[in-house]
Amino acid sequence: MxxxxxxxxxxxxxxxxxxxxxxxxxxxxxxxxxxxxxxxxxxxxxxxxxxxxxxxxxxxxxxxxxxxxxxxxxxxxxxxxxxxxxxxxxxxxxxxxxxxxxxxxxxxxxxxxDASFEPTWSTPAASSSSTAAAGSSRDDTLRRLREILTRGGSASGAGLTVEPPSVALSDVLTPANLAPIFADEALARSLFPFLPADLPSPPTPATLQQVVSSPQFQAAVRELDRALSTGLLADLVRGLGLPASAGESAEAFIRAVAEQAGNGGEERMDTD
Missing domain, CATH: 2.30.29.70 (Proteasomal ubiquitin receptor Rpn13/ADRM1)
Known part of the structure; x- marks a missing residue:
């Protein structure tokens, strides 16, 4: 062969x-x-x-x-x-x-x-000055964000003040709120590719429920709340296909995700 x-x-x-x-x-x-x-x-x-x-x-x-x-x-x-x-x-x-x-x-x-075609592969080009500048900006954002989170929300060293969010992801992404999503088999399956590789295989809706009920998940959500409250995540949320404004607060992030879902998200595809 x-x-x-x-x-x-x-x-x-x-x-x-x-x-x-x-x-x-x-x-x-x-x-x-x-x-x-x-x-x-x-x-x-x-x-x-x-x-x-x-x-x-x-x-x-x-x-x-x-x-x-x-x-x-x-x-x-x-x-x-x-x-x-x-x-x-x-x-x-x-x-x-x-x-x-x-x-x-x-x-x-x-x-x-053409079955006789010979593929060619090249190493991705080294970053240009604009890409390097963007990478530098992103690195600076991450550095400042780490400083903020390390200080437990006090951003005086980074020149920012982090206010408690008016809407928190930790109030939305609760096991009780997410349970109806996991009960929908099709929706649950669409989440499986994003689970960590070391989870049981094949994953199940029960696996998802265990993940969101874990202390680690809840702690991660609280950290994301704090990160969004800094308003520094514009560059990062763009990588998720969201507008830069979604990185300004938890409320803006939730609204942007809801709008994306209302437009069909990534799953609704014209297959005709």
């Missing part, structure tokens, strides 16, 4: 019934794209935990494309779409870094269009 031409870590997403929603699955996987000796392309998805080959497709050149799902707020959801049919397969990239996402997509599409 030929060695894969392109391989990348990815999980799968499945359509929710007859809707245009797709739900991410928690399993860790890898996509193997192989050019066969007869000029076709073999597309496989393998479970990295069990090593089971759960998906095995044989594709004709130029019949498929691999592209980003525009409606994904997270930005790392992709679809393998067939031009000869309405068949679509959804994947979410699982590499910790997104630095090579564009290269993966380029090389995958190169092979899908």
């Amino acid at each position: 030929s060695a894969p031409t392109v391989a990348f870590k990815a999980g799968r997403l499945f359509r929710r019934g007859d809707t245009n929603w797709v739900d991410p699955q928690p399993e860790k996987g890898v996509v193997l794209v192989t050019a066969t000796e007869d000029g076709l392309i073999q597309w496989q998805w393998k479970n990295r935990t069990t090593n089971a080959l759960d998906e095995d497709l044989l594709i004709f050149p130029s019949d498929t494309t691999f592209s980003q799902v525009a409606q994904s707020a997270w930005g790392r959801t992709y679809v393998l779409a067939f031009s000869s049919s309405d068949q679509k397969h959804f994947y979410w990239l699982q590499d910790a870094s997104s630095a090579r996402d564009d290269q993966i997509v380029h090389n995958v599409n190169g092979v899908l269009q």
Whole structure:
């Protein structure tokens, strides 16, 4: 058997019934794209935990494309779409870094269009002066934030005063408030990919309830409350697909998340 031409870590997403929603699955996987000796392309998805080959497709050149799902707020959801049919397969990239996402997509599409295509890979370019400046600003923000949290909320050393929040995440993200979400099987499954890797596998709604009931989770929520009260998280929340204003307070953060959810979040995707 030929060695894969392109391989990348990815999980799968499945359509929710007859809707245009797709739900991410928690399993860790890898996509193997192989050019066969007869000029076709073999597309496989393998479970990295069990090593089971759960998906095995044989594709004709130029019949498929691999592209980003525009409606994904997270930005790392992709679809393998067939031009000869309405068949679509959804994947979410699982590499910790997104630095090579564009290269993966380029090389995958190169092979899908021409089985003789030879992928090229390059190391992400060193940061430019603007990127370096942004990184410096972010590092300074994190440094100041650590100083504030270390002082227990007193920010005199950083030139700030942290006021108690009018709305606290710790009042919202309680086990009682989150229980109805975990009772919805589809919603609970969508949270599984974000659980720590050392939790029971496969995770369950009961696992989620245990996590949010733990002292560690509640302490983390209180720390996030304190961090948001500094108003210094604008740069960080943008990485979550939220507006910079969401980093100004817990109330602004909650409002931004609610608005994002109202717009469909990352799960509602036009799969037609």
